[in-house]
Amino acid sequence: MPRRIVLGIRGVGHRVIESVWRLGRASRFFMLTLLKSGISLRRFNLIIREIYFTGVLSLIIIVVSGLFVGMVLGLQGYETLQKYGSESAVGTLVALSLVRELGPVVAALLFASRAGSAITAEIGLMKATEQLAAMEMMAVDPIARVVAPRFWAGVISMPFLAAMFSAVGIFGGYLVTVVLIGVDEGSFWSQMQNAVDFRYDIVNGVIKTCVFGVAVTAIAVFEGYDAPPTAEGVSGATTRTVVTSSLAILGLDFVLTAFMFRGMS
């Protein structure tokens, strides 16, 4: 029995040390990607190609979910606000919750599961089929040629995707509350414009999406590059990408929100 306990404690210690090790490797890999991205930024068509795959192809899921999230927010907000006779504030509710929180967070979660997992699977499979090793043989740096363009494409697309998510969501809220239910259109927009501040709400939302974009794509490329070169290893890495980046998004969101809206009214 004591032997089992010792083994258990040893297992915990092993996992902790292993994860610290991995974190260090991930940080070194991240720095390496940043250092070598100069080459890929000069060959911008590589990045454009990756923006097509990560950004443009994620557009449909982002727009459709944004529309539905906005419509649900409008409905729920109307249900609650009309009890207090202030249903014209529904525009404020939809806009503030989308621009501050839901737009960046939900868009980043969708982006992690739509594009992040694809990046990991692609790089992991390239490693498993020894394409990365072949590149090194030909003196082509795989980090500069494969990893950095995907990283920058993700970082560039993320703010645009989140902005579209918020804009479409607000349109969805408008559709449900003004067009279907019949809230006054003028007060819908004017109350929204009074409450949403450019500097504090919109710029902060954009800063959040930039941070999420860096986090999600950094996790995705690292998991792909670090994946064991087997079919099982690639599938595990894909799962880890989605799980880790979702947790990272939610944790970072709390930290950023605490910083941004602390001193505010």
Added chain:
Amino acid sequence: MQRTTMDLWVGLFVTAGIGALLVLALKVGNMGTYSAAQSYTLMGNFENIGGLKPRAPVKSAGVVVGRVVDIQFNSETFDAIVTMSIDSRYQFPKDTFASILTSGLLGEQYIGLAAGGDEVMLKSGDKIMKTNSAMVLEEMIGRFLFNKASESNGDKN
């Protein structure tokens, strides 16, 4: 460099993204009401600002003419110095009355400017002399109770 359809799609994507940001800034946010035009600053000493906050609107006749920029405590006169930035299109006479008002029962607090009749206009950096503090509910209730008590005392005598 060869042009591909992929470039077109990425271009459209980036354009749509910037368009969405612009919509958020202009239609949803208050960027449209942030006048890039010149503004001038006015100050006012208030005995009690209640719940007034920086960025609160300054209204005259219900029209937003500026915003509160800064609120500080004056440790010499023990009152609050409120700095307002007013759109240069609007000029106010020297004897303008500034009071802290509340929009609706639970609404935000704002500064209301009531123009006086003076011929001389306020210049940038000037101080509004006539101010009216925010209403504090506790003080009002206290005064009301005090009046009631003194009334009933008067009845007895």
